[in-house]
Amino acid sequence: MTADGDFLELVAYVKASNHRKNIIEYLNYGLKTPKEIGVALNVRTNHISNLLADLRKHNLVVCSTPNVRKGRLYELTENGINVLEYLE
Incomplete structure (x- = not known):
């Protein structure tokens, strides 16, 4: 897979x-x-919510x-999947 500059910035992030x-x-x-x-991950929920907002x-x-106000479900986007595959 060739990685352009924007993609590599996401990987670095x-x-x-x-x-x-x-x-x-x-x-x-x-979905989680x-x-x-x-x-x-043994991390406080409010910190996870902030991290998810940044990832979003x-x-x-x-x-x-x-x-939904409580119990929102999150999943990876195509970009998220690509970054994960690159990191593995």
């Missing part, structure tokens, strides 16, 4: 934080709530249930 990298890896297993991610801004994850 994810690699710069173990939490971001771990979230991307965990979402590879399917921030609480599920936090419990699995970079088009790496998407909220599949945006109208």
Whole structure:
């Protein structure tokens, strides 16, 4: 796979934080709530929510249930999947 500059910036963005990298890896297993991610990664839910918001801004994850107030489900976007594959 050839990687252009924008893609490599996304890879670098994810690699710069173990939490971001771990979230991307965990979402590879399917739809997850921030609480599920936090419990699995031993990170507070409010921190997970902030990280997910940043990952969403970079088009790496998407909220599949945006109208739900609690228990929102997140999954990887195509970009997120590509970054994960590149990192493996």
